[in-house]
Amino acid sequence: MxxxxxxxxxxxxxxxxxxxxxxxxxxxxxxxxxxxxxxxRPTEVKDEFISSASDELDAIIEATAEATHSIMDAAEAVEEVIGAVDEKAAAQLTNATTMIYEACTFQDITGQRVTKIVDTLKHIEEKVDSLVAAFGDDKDTKKKTRKTASKKTKTTKAKKTADKKKASDEDLLNGPQLSDNAKSQEEIDALFASFD
Amino acid sequence: MAVDKDMSVLIVDDYKTMLRILRNLLKQLGFNNVDEASDGSEALGKLREGEFNFVISDWNMEPMTGIQLLREVRADEKLKALPFIMVTAESKSENVIAAKEAGVSNYIVKPFNAETLKSKMVSVLGEF
Structure with missing residues (x-):
């Protein structure tokens, strides 16, 4: 034994x-x-590269908005003289300005697409924060990021609990779709009409 | 009955360029009595204080979205019958269904042209 x-x-x-x-x-x-x-150096990636990319994207939105307003200034100036020309020319000018206004809608779509990218970068930034909290570049960063990450988690949980209805509305905020996924006005009309 | 082009129209969008485009296209269609709001809550304040006949609203705005504005409008005794067109880049079926269920009068997907805007306005307001 x-x-x-x-x-x-x-x-x-x-x-x-x-x-x-x-x-x-x-x-x-x-x-x-x-x-x-x-x-x-995840902190460097976050502070320098991601932050810089977000700033560049914000600058794109600002620049396209400025350019669009300049184009519309010109189109509105053309509209002001429409009354001074003959009927045929007036119709031609009106058609042209309408086309300019329609084309200017690109700025809204561009802005929404860029905003989506900025949101994605923010998401990546949060993930980098978590990475730094886990492994860190140095002790100070580690402590600081842990605090922020814990605060964010608490806020997010409270927000989720407090407002479930809002979350379902948030699911409907997707912005412009890429052309392969986007529905045309005809498809929207057909869907809309199917309720009648 | 012909549509009164002096009717008061409220356009709602968080992009200044889109407000300007809508204002100009409405002007070309003969609608000059146009006011603006940059999100749902500002729009709701204006609608409750003023006398508006028609709303054209974006969906994706902060702090109050277009769908929230639509629900508030339909829940308000004074405003509930107000014609309301959604003009948005949100083109998923679930968005159209949610808007329809909330009582939207018609739905335009961005980018749109002047002809689409006119045809949807005609379908909601009648010929003009």
């Missing part, structure tokens, strides 16, 4: 050594991953 117990003890010690060795290898793997992620 003692021999059997002794044998079992030997087996247990051997298994324990294997588990310990595996855990040690795992710990080393995590240490290496942490070092690699820290070397990537």
């Amino acid at each position: 003692l021999q059997v117990i002794g044998g079992d003890q030997m087996v247990t010690d051997k298994a324990g050594a294997v588990v310990f060795s595996e855990l040690e290898a795992l710990a080393e793997y995590i240490r290496a991953a942490k070092a690699e992620i820290s070397a990537l």
Whole structure:
């Protein structure tokens, strides 16, 4: 009996050594991953690249808006002289200005598409924050980001609980679709008419 | 009965360029009595204070969206019969269905042309 117990003890010690060795290898793997992620300087990615990209995109929205207003200034100036020309010319000028106004709707669509990209960048920024909180560039950043991340989580949870109805409305806020997915006015009309 | 082109129209959009485009296209159609709001809550305030006959609204605005404005309008005893057209880039079926269920009068998907705007206005208000 003692021999059997002794044998079992030997087996247990051997298994324990294997588990310990595996855990040690795992710990080393995590240490290496942490070092690699820290070397990537996630804070730098967030502060310099993502922030700069967001600023550039905001500048695009501003520039297209300014250009669109300038185009419309010109179209409105043309409209002001329509009364001074003959009927045929007036009709031609009206058609031309209508086409200009229609074309200017690109700014609204462009703005919404760019806003979608900015939102995506913000999402990536939050993920980088979580990464920094987990692995960090340095101790200060780590502490600071952890605080922010925890605050954000609390706010998000409270918001979700407080306003479930709003979440369903938010599901309907998708902005412009890419042409392959977008419904045409004809398809919208058919769907709309199907209710009658 | 002919449509009174002096009717008071409220256009609602958070993009100044879109407000200007709508105002100009409405002017070309003969509607000059046009006021603007930059989101649903500003629009609702104007609608409750003023006398408007027709609303053209975007969907995606903050803090109050177009669909929330539409629901508020339909729930308001004074405003509930107001013709309301949604002009939006939201083109998914679920958006059209949600808008229809909320009582929208017609639905225009952006980008749109002047002819589409006119035809939807005619379908809601009658010939002009």
